[in-house]
Amino acid sequence: MKKCEQIKDLILTDYIDGELDKDLAGSIESHLLDCSDCRAFFKEVKDNAAMPFQKVLQEPVPSQLWSAIKENIENENQATNPLADFLDKFRGLIIFPKLVPVFASVALMLLVGSVTLNTVQIQQAKDKDQGEYLVALLSPTSSSTQGDNNDLGTPIEHYFL
Amino acid sequence: MEDIAKDILVKASQGDMEAFEDVYKASSSFVYNVAFRVVNNREDALEVAQEVFMIIHQKLKTFRFESSFKTWVYRITANYAINFAKKNSRAKTVPYEDSFGEGAVLSEAQTRMDQEHQSQLVEKLLAELNPDQRACVVLRDIQGLSYEEIAQALNININTVRSRLKRSREKLLSLRRQVDYEKV
Numbered sequence: 001m002k003k004c005e006q007i008k009d010l011i012l013t014d015y016i017d018g019e020l021d022k023d024l025a026g027s028i029e030s031h032l033l034d035c036s037d038c039r040a041f042f043k044e045v046k047d048n049a050a051m052p053f054q055k056v057l058q059e060p061v062p063s064q065l066w067s068a069i070k071e072n073i074e075n076e077n078q079a080t081n082p083l084a085d086f087l088d089k090f091r092g093l094i095i096f097p098k099l100v101p102v103f104a105s106v107a108l109m110l111l112v113g114s115v116t117l118n119t120v121q122i123q124q125a126k127d128k129d130q131g132e133y134l135v136a137l138l139s140p141t142s143s144s145t146q147g148d149n150n151d152l153g154t155p156i157e158h159y160f161l
Numbered sequence: 162m163e164d165i166a167k168d169i170l171v172k173a174s175q176g177d178m179e180a181f182e183d184v185y186k187a188s189s190s191f192v193y194n195v196a197f198r199v200v201n202n203r204e205d206a207l208e209v210a211q212e213v214f215m216i217i218h219q220k221l222k223t224f225r226f227e228s229s230f231k232t233w234v235y236r237i238t239a240n241y242a243i244n245f246a247k248k249n250s251r252a253k254t255v256p257y258e259d260s261f262g263e264g265a266v267l268s269e270a271q272t273r274m275d276q277e278h279q280s281q282l283v284e285k286l287l288a289e290l291n292p293d294q295r296a297c298v299v300l301r302d303i304q305g306l307s308y309e310e311i312a313q314a315l316n317i318n319i320n321t322v323r324s325r326l327k328r329s330r331e332k333l334l335s336l337r338r339q340v341d342y343e344k345v
Contacts, residue, residue, distance in 0.1 A: 012327045017301060019308055048337045049330035053302030056283045057276050061193045062207060066185060069214045073178070076215075 004038055007031055011042050016050050162231050163187040170230060174221040181218060189214075191304065192238050198299040199242035200249070201287050209245050213238050235306070235314035239296050243315075246292035289336055294329040297322055 007015075007028055014020045015028050032039045165187045172180035192213050197206035216237055224233065283303075287295050293315075300306045300314060301322075312319040 009327065012330050013323045014308075017308070017326070044334060044337075045330060049333040050302055052279070052282055052286060053298060056279050056303060058190055058194050058303075059197055059203075059280070061189045061210075062203075065189065065193065065207060065210055065214075066182070068207075068211050069185065069218075070178070072211070072215055073181075073218055077176075 003031070004035060007035075007038050008041055011038070011045055012049075016042075016045060162191040162234065165230060167226065170221070170224070170226075173218075174224060181221075184217070184221075185214060188217075188234050192234065195235075195238045195296075195299055195304060196242045196245075198283070198287060198303055199239070199292060199296050200246045201284055201295070205245065205249060209242050213241050216241065232310065232313050235300070235310065236316065239300065239314045240316075243292045243296050246295070250292075286333060289332060290329050294325050294332075297325040298329050301326060 010020065010024075010028060015025065018025075020028070032042060165184055169180045169183050173184050189210070193206060193210045196209035196213065197203060200206055200209055217234065220237075224230070287298065290298065296315060297311060300311045301308075306314065308319050308322045311322045315322070
């Protein structure tokens with residue numbers, strides 16, 4: 001009886017898993033031929049606790065597994081690779097030429113604006129000077145005063161006249 | 162799991178993606194199937210397998226070839242899957258007895274079962290075990306590892322492998338008897 005208990009322990013593990021040496025496995029096989037109780041136990045273990053797992057086929061690996069792993073590795077490399085950092089900075093420089101036309105347009109607009117403003121201001125100043133000159137010519141008092149005094153108002157003019 | 166040549170492992174460790182793809186092709190079936198059977202859920206298995214390959218990719222740079230690459234992959238996969246299963250244990254939705262169908266005797270039913278039914282049965286049987294017992298049964302009965310390989314993969318004594326397998330099988334037998342008793 002004690003022998004049967006020991007054999008049942010071995011049936012549950014080493015015997016059913018083929019981990020016993022030939023001699024011990026042989027002695028268990030001999031016992032199974034003689035002992036119906038141990039033989040029934042062996043069949044029960046085999047059918048209910050071992051065979052269902054041993055018969056099952058391997059599940060196919062889902063195709064999305066590799067693409068997910070590859071994507072994770074690429075993201076990880078980008079986050080840690082110094083070369084990738086450098087390339088990111090370099091990519092910033094590559095973006096710069098895209099802004100050149102924008103800067104050029106703004107500069108051109110500023111240039112045109114300032115030239116136009118200058119022209120208007122010069123024209124306004126000319127118009128003002130011409131108006132004052134005409135007013136002076138047409139005004140009798142101003143011509144006599146000017147003629148009497150010869151005062152043109154600046155020291156350099158005083159010097160030459 | 163298929164053997165992988167050392168030069169492929171060296172290239173993969175240096176960041177060669179084609180070489181790493183070869184490593185993946187040789188080991189993905191083992192990694193995914195162990196993950197699936199230990200966490201006992203397809204969706205979680207995909208997450209576990211993905212993480213296992215990320216760990217392999219990161220740690221391959223420091224792999225010194227002092228131990229077998231296979232054993233290294235077994236260890237990473239089994240430990241990650243066991244820890245995941247322990248953290249994310251899900252409620253069982255189908256009772257054990259339902260998996261056998263009406264009055265079927267498992268040994269007779271085996272011959273008639275198609276593979277889908279077989280797979281579902283295994284899923285339900287594994288759900289009755291704790292993650293440590295499940296890993297031992299999966300590595301032994303589904304993946305065909307020896308006791309020594311299981312001990313190395315799980316970093317446990319070979320007698321612990323024996324006792325976990327013994328308890329797992331006793332539990333499955335006891336449940337089977339209970340189902341038979343309730344039907345009488």
